[in-house]
Amino acid sequence: MARERTWDLVVVGGGTAGLVGARTAAALGARVALVERDRPGGDCLWTGCVPSKALLAAAARAAEARTAGRLGVTVGEVHVDLAAVMAHVKGAIAAIAPEDSPEALAAAGVTVLRGTARLTGPRSLTVDGRDTPFRAALLATGATPVLPPVPGLAEAGPLTSETVWGLDVLPRRLVVLGGGGIGCELGQGLARLGAEVTLVEALPRLLPGEDPDASALVAAALAADGVRVLTGTRVTAVTGEPGGPGEVTVEGPGGRGTLGHDRLLVAVGRRPDTAALDPAAAGVDLDDHGHVRVDGALRTTNPRIWAAGDLTAVSRWTHTAGVHGSTAAANAVLGLRREIDRAAIPRVTFTDPEVAAVGAPTWADGDAPAPRTVTRRADRVDRAVAEGRTDGFARLALGRRSRVVGATLVGPRAGESLAELTLAVRTGLRTTDLAATTHPYPTHADGPWNAALDDVRARLARARPATSALVRLRRLLDRGRLTTR
Numbered sequence: 001m002a003r004e005r006t007w008d009l010v011v012v013g014g015g016t017a018g019l020v021g022a023r024t025a026a027a028l029g030a031r032v033a034l035v036e037r038d039r040p041g042g043d044c045l046w047t048g049c050v051p052s053k054a055l056l057a058a059a060a061r062a063a064e065a066r067t068a069g070r071l072g073v074t075v076g077e078v079h080v081d082l083a084a085v086m087a088h089v090k091g092a093i094a095a096i097a098p099e100d101s102p103e104a105l106a107a108a109g110v111t112v113l114r115g116t117a118r119l120t121g122p123r124s125l126t127v128d129g130r131d132t133p134f135r136a137a138l139l140a141t142g143a144t145p146v147l148p149p150v151p152g153l154a155e156a157g158p159l160t161s162e163t164v165w166g167l168d169v170l171p172r173r174l175v176v177l178g179g180g181g182i183g184c185e186l187g188q189g190l191a192r193l194g195a196e197v198t199l200v201e202a203l204p205r206l207l208p209g210e211d212p213d214a215s216a217l218v219a220a221a222l223a224a225d226g227v228r229v230l231t232g233t234r235v236t237a238v239t240g241e242p243g244g245p246g247e248v249t250v251e252g253p254g255g256r257g258t259l260g261h262d263r264l265l266v267a268v269g270r271r272p273d274t275a276a277l278d279p280a281a282a283g284v285d286l287d288d289h290g291h292v293r294v295d296g297a298l299r300t301t302n303p304r305i306w307a308a309g310d311l312t313a314v315s316r317w318t319h320t321a322g323v324h325g326s327t328a329a330a331n332a333v334l335g336l337r338r339e340i341d342r343a344a345i346p347r348v349t350f351t352d353p354e355v356a357a358v359g360a361p362t363w364a365d366g367d368a369p370a371p372r373t374v375t376r377r378a379d380r381v382d383r384a385v386a387e388g389r390t391d392g393f394a395r396l397a398l399g400r401r402s403r404v405v406g407a408t409l410v411g412p413r414a415g416e417s418l419a420e421l422t423l424a425v426r427t428g429l430r431t432t433d434l435a436a437t438t439h440p441y442p443t444h445a446d447g448p449w450n451a452a453l454d455d456v457r458a459r460l461a462r463a464r465p466a467t468s469a470l471v472r473l474r475r476l477l478d479r480g481r482l483t484t485r
């Protein structure tokens with residue numbers, strides 16, 4: 001029997017990490033195979049970022065139409081046709097999908113092997129049972145939604161971020177479990193499209209990984225959109241028909257109660273997907289949460305195998321999956337040890353207002369001491385005032401000599417304003433550098449710019465005795481010149 005060819009790099013998983021990794025390795029001249037059991041594109045394209053942002057765009061139109069009266073524009077009653085919204089969602093996916101297609105990958109020099117990969121030894125894996133030897137491998141099999149062990153929950157057939165896109169009729173009453181990124185984005189979006197949404201979060205606040213002031217603004221915004229937000233609340237049991245209707249028992253600060261629902265949406269986190277991979281067969285260790293263990297160069301405990309994306313503990317977003325996929329692939333095929341950046345990782349939650357953050361926390365996180373911060377509220381940002389959107393702020397966390405070490409921005413298009421702060425954190429810029437950079441007026445980026453200016457002005461105020469003395473001296477010198485003339 002003919003020996004299978006040995007690939008320079010076999011990439012397992014055709015999501016963002018795998019796609020970018022495979023393209024990078026091929027561009028470097030490696031013979032690359034990408035194994036995908038489903039269709040290339042992964043979570044981001046089919047069930048994550050793209051559909052969610054397309055749905056949120058429709059929801060934002062509905063919300064704007066309802067609230068336009070505040071700006072003097074009256075719009076008639078808003079009607080939402082969920083099937084048409086989902087057609088828009090599918091249209092966005094279809095427009096982007098060709099970028100990730102097997103044809104596009106072949107044109108980039110990547111061979112797509114359709115099937116499920118399983119590691120069989122330190123240098124080999126099988127694809128649907130077919131031997132596929134490699135010199136190096138990049139594992140990028142992503143993550144899948146977690147279902148918490150609540151009695152009756154699995155039997156109730158809840159929606160997850162993987163299945164919610166199949167809805168073509170809006171559930172009248174929707175209970176969302178989890179107030180993280182998915183719960184807040186989709187909870188608000190589906191409420192704006194007309195569902196009666198109750199959002200149940202186990203911890204005391206929404207978006208628990210963000211600045212508490214951001215959590216409070218998002219909770220207020222969700223409430224304004226009609227979402228009932230229950231924080232510090234646990235779901236203890238679910239009863240009812242598979243796929244609804246039914247009842248959810250909750251326990252929270254107000255005691256025990258029940259919520260009626262037509263559908264449930266579970267968004268309590270995602271777990272790394274190693275189910276089919278058998279990492280142990282290749283000596284690839286997992287951590288306590290099931291993530292593939294990697295070093296700073298994304299190498300696993302098998303020196304021939306790298307990993308990137310949601311499968312690892314160091315990535316939770318598409319942008320990190322892509323950057324890490326590329327770094328890992330270059331390290332694997334060129335024998336480099338390039339390390340990933342862990343400090344300047346931006347993240348955006350696309351609620352309205354958006355919550356964008358980078359770097360060190362802007363709040364006292366856990367036992368860490370509170371950082372020095374400077375905050376510019378949106379009611380002192382002209383663009384926000386002009387748009388009637390003052391529910392936000394720009395906050396910078398400052399290190400020694402006012403170096404920008406972190407930032408939280410809340411407001412419309414906060415994600416767009418985050419880019420320069422990411423660069424600031426990454427390159428160690430100070431507030432003086434931001435302040436000295438002219439920003440176009442009036443933009444939402446005026447928020448962080450003015451926060452930096454506020455810090456510079458405050459420091460100048462402390463230097464006022466010295467500057468005042470200089471001004472007095474110049475005054476005296478001028479007077480002297482006048483009298484001697």
Ligand SMILES: Cc1cc2nc3c(=O)[nH]c(=O)nc-3n(C[C@H](O)[C@H](O)[C@H](O)COP(=O)(O)OP(=O)(O)OC[C@H]3O[C@@H](n4cnc5c(N)ncnc54)[C@H](O)[C@@H]3O)c2cc1C
Nearest residue numbers: 013015016017037042043044048117141142309310317318
């Ligand atoms: C609703 C939602 C909204 C999101 N919004 C954003 C956002 O706005 N911005 C952002 O940055 N991130 C967002 N994310 C997160 C983002 O989608 C993920 O972080 C990113 O897609 C992870 O990419 P990945 O390549 O690691 O994994 P995935 O995209 O999950 O790819 C893994 C691939 O591996 C394949 N696979 C698994 N096992 C095997 C096997 N044994 N053999 C062959 N193939 C296999 C799978 O079929 C899949 O195609 C969102 C996620 C969700 C769920």
Ligand SMILES: NC(=O)c1ccc[n+]([C@@H]2O[C@H](COP(=O)([O-])OP(=O)(O)OC[C@H]3O[C@@H](n4cnc5c(N)ncnc54)[C@H](O)[C@@H]3O)[C@@H](O)[C@H]2O)c1
Nearest residue numbers: 148178179180181182183201202267268269316348349350
């Ligand atoms: N805009 C974005 O970048 C974006 C948007 C959505 C999702 N994502 C990514 O997708 C992943 C999954 O998102 P997610 O929202 O499912 O997870 P998450 O970890 O962001 O949030 C889960 C939330 O559920 C809560 N929770 C846990 N168990 C619970 C329970 N039994 N009852 C009630 N609440 C419970 C947690 O306290 C947490 O607040 C994240 O890694 C996130 O980075 C990113």
